[in-house]
Structure formats: C-alpha cells, structure tokens
Amino acid sequence: MITRLKFLGVGIAAAASFMFLPAWAQSAPDLGVPTLPAPGFKKLKVGEMEVISLNDGVSRRPLVAEFVKNAPLDEVKALLTSQNLPTEYIDIPFNTFLVVNGNQRYLMDTGFANNGGPTTGKTIENMAAAGYKPEDINNVIISHFHGDHINGLLYKDGSLVYPNAKVHVPAGEYAFWMDKDRLEKAPAGLKAAMTNAQRVFSKIPADRLVKFESGSEVAPGITSVAAFGHTPGHSLFTVKSGGQTFIYVADITNVPALFARNPDWAVSFDMDPEMARQSRRKIFDMIVKEKMMAGGFHFPFPSMGTITPSGNGYQFNPVK
Template sequence: MVTRRDFFVGGGAALAAYAAGSFMPLGAQSAPNFGAPSVVQVGFRKQKIGDIEVIALNDGVTRRPLAAEFVRNAPLGEVQELLRSQNLPTEYLDVPYTAFLVVSGNRKVLMDTGFSDNGGPTTGRLLANLNAAGYKAEDIDTVILSHFHGDHILGVRNKAGQLVYPNAKIMVPSVEHAFWMDDARMAAAPDAMKGAFQTVRRMLGGLSDIQLVKFEAGTEIVPGIKSVAAYGHTPGHTLFMVESKGEKFAYLADITNVPQLFARNPDWAVQFDMNAEEARVARRKVFDMIVADKVMAGGFHFPFPAFGRVEKLGNGFEFKPVA
C-alpha cells in the first residue's frame, strides 16, 4: 500500500503534476526558454508480429528542463555526463509519447491514449496519426490502460468530456483502479496529489460496467494480449505482451521514462516512480526477460518509432530502435 510518505518520497508536487497530466516542472516559471521540441512528421509505424499488426502512434513530445531532482539517486552532473556521452542535450529532456494499436483480425486494441486535446501545444497528435495509419477513432473496440498517470489516460475523453473512442470498452488493471478510485485515499493525500485523483475520476468516472472492465495482472486480456505486473511506477503499473505464431512484442509502458538514462542505469530512480524500489526491481526483471527471450519491445516514452530491441550493456541495458 502506498502511504502518505510515499507520495512525498515519489516526488511530491512534481509527481502530482505529472500524474494529473501537467508537465510544468517545479520552478519552471523562472526556467530558461529552451525552445520548442521537434514533432515527428510521420507519426505512425507498422510492425508485423506473426499474424498481428502493431502500430506505433505518436502523440507528440514535450521539452522540460533537466532538474537536479529528476533522477533522485544520482548527482545531476553524472546524469548530464551520460546524456553527453550519447550526444544528447544536457540542459533539457525531450519526452515523446507513443501509444500502440494492435490489429488482430477484426479486433483493434489501443494500448494507452495520450492526451487528446487536454495537453500542451506539442501533444495531442494521436488521432491524426491514427487516421494517417488508416483507422478512425470509431474503429477502436478496446482501450487498455497501463496505469493512470495523466499522459496515459487524458486521451480517454476530450475537453468537452466526450469519449474519444465511443465504441471501445476500456480495460484497466484492478490494482491501479482500486488505488486511484479510493475516496478515503484521495481525502488523505497531500493537496498536491488531489488533482491526480480528480483527473482519474474525470476520465473514468461515470462509465458503466460494460464500458469499464477491470482485469488482473497475469491474465490474457483479449486473445493474443497478456498483462504483466510491473508495479512500482504506480501501484498497479502493468505491461502487455502481444504474441502471434511464436513472435512477441512487449509494450513496456513506463518501465523506463527515458531509456537513454534508466535503461542504461536501471537502478536510478526517476522522480515520478511512486515506489522507487519496486520500480527498480520490476525494471531489471522486465529487461532481463525481454533480452533473454529476444522480444521486440516498445515503450510509451521511447524515441520514435518506439519499436526496437533491448540489449545488455555493462550493468544495464540499451534500447536500439528499429531502422
């Protein structure tokens, strides 16, 4: 169970802003202007997994100053040196957002939703990229959510409160749902965290038992897609394994927020992990598994096209995108 102390250990107000879908960093009012990030021009990428097609759908990108608290257990200079060694900027981070559509026969399953029109000016591209890939919002029959941070669930409804995918049932991890929909827990949370609880209610509240379906980790959610517990980033953070004809694709959600940092140093703790130790254990376990099984992988915050392989690198791992 995540306690009041865990909220503060998990980054306090910064975590609250992240969970609620606001990406204004602490102290950003006086932060230098690093300009706008570049949005990918072709924001979808198709990949065959056996008889199943998996499509990466970019929802945009945000740029945030790199603050000392971003990695909670490593000095800022060490973090910057690792970025510098990969020819990446050391004063800011560009954070992409990519959901994945699974097309299996007549089934069209969207894994996470991005922001819709609830985010900043460089987000909200998912629907346009879905259309460019040949599909409409009405085609989606199932939405599966990995966890309830704002960047993953704000695309469930638009600003007007309408469901973005009107014909889809929404499937959620039971552990995650129990945590965020607990009224007593919301009442006991620090004020900075209440917005995150309210965001969950705004997106998922008022849905019928037919529209909202809870699932247990370790179960097959729909044919060909199995859920995998990876708790720590949030209490019920869940990954998804897609399999067809002996081929597999692992959707890693937020097992690492920035693979250039947290894949290479899986023991580092990002400020948004609600239970850093559980997240660290899950990160190593998942990376070890996909390396051993040679599984194609994709992550919500992986650099687009967000498909690739994970390989061992020293005491950590390296994500290598597909060409």
C-alpha cells in the first residue's frame, strides 16, 4: 500500500511543521483564549452501544494564507464570514471518542494528555465526568500517527496513560512511521514527526500492540475504513449496532466549516492533498447515502451529528 503513495517531501514537512511543534497546541495570546465546552462530554446511543465524545481541548491559531493550500485567503475568509465565524483566527477542537459495548471500552485516538498547551489535554477529566477512568479503558484504537492523536498514550514521564489497554493501529500507518530507514532520509519536518511516533510506540509493550488491515473488523461492531491521503494509513471507524451506524471520521476534514463545505480545498496538514480530497468526497458521499451519524476529531463540540449536502460540499449539523 505504502509504495503506491507519492507523498511529497514539501507537503509532509509542511504538515509536520503544523502538527508537531508544541506551539501548535497553544493559544496565541494576542488572539485571546478559546472557550472550552462545559460539560466536555456528550453521549449518543448507537443500538446497544454508547458513543461518548470527549473534548480534549481547543487550539487557537492565526488564520494565514498557508492554512488552505489551494484557495485564496480572501475566499477562505468569505466562507467563514458567511457562517458568522471569525476571520482573524481558527479555533481547532480536539475530540476523542469512547465506545462502550458491555464491559469493553474502546477509546478512539487520544489527544495530548499532559504533553500539549494549557487549553489541551482534557480527555481524562472529561472522561471522569462521563463516569470512566483511564484504568477502565480496555482498548485504544488509533486512526493515524499525527501527534495530537497519539501523544495522549503517554504522560510526559513516559508512563502509560491507559495501563490496561491494548493499542490497535493501522498496519500501513505503523509501517510508514516506524521505518528506521525512512527516518534517516526524511526531511526535517517529517523527521520530527517520525521521531515522535517512534518515541511513543517504543513505550507500548509488544503484547499490547495490535495491527489491523484497513477495511477489517477491529472489534465486534467496529470496522476500519480506509481513508488515505491525510497520512499513508489514515483510517476511520464505523460503529454498528441495532441497525444504527456511527462513523468516526478522524481527520477526514479539518475545520468542517471550511473543508466539509469545500471538500476540494486542501488543508496544510494533508500529506497527499489529492488523495485526501478523493477520500473526503468518497467518505462524505457514503455518510449522506447511508444516513450515518458522524463524529470528527476536529469537529466543533459536541463533535457528533449529521452530514447533509450543501452547495458543492456538505454541512455538519451537530446533535443537540
């Protein structure tokens, strides 16, 4: 799979420079501080299962021309204005998702734990408010290896945040980021990102690490969906029970007010923008056709809702 992907060094470095520098997770003081949701969790029944969105925090960053790689900044600001959103900055939420199926609890992605800025790392306290502790988590399912999705596996001191959990990862994603030869040849931005991924997963005990192929069943009722482009092995997950379906779309779109409404726009974080665009269109079409509920890592809280067609793109409609 990886050999078919043509990830350009410039694109990778640009994505990595945004995704992995600590400043990315911190609020810019001259832009004010983002408001965090309270409560920071939301529960949704999906048949016999329960999906709980957990806000890990919000990052505020200046809106610059490089954020959308293939659209003029004026057009980007115009689309934000049409939705009564600020144009000087972008608020980027981080949301993890806990799926409860009987005595099995699956956390999808991790956020930052205590590795990010002051307005991040809120998953554990919001998990507690929802009635669960880190020790209750049996499984962590990772969509891809960008730092905001994996850094919450470990505390700063290197100890495991979820000591009783198996960690499920896409096989293709693992192969890409853990490749020592690729690390040696990587440009600076990618090298930093790969070093981070290898640091995190070197701490996961081998008997706790489970690799899955994209498209396979990760657990009863939970199936992975290939959505490559954002990263080489970027994977989404459907949760099906009692004739209902929820899909966790991870980073299929970053800031839905921009990239769901305009799926052909490319965010700086996409490592292969054209492949990411194709995946985005395909996934949104599937969600609409199959009437799925959807949740996204960077969706505005409560980060779950429906997707409906809107112009040349789609509209995220949050649950009440």
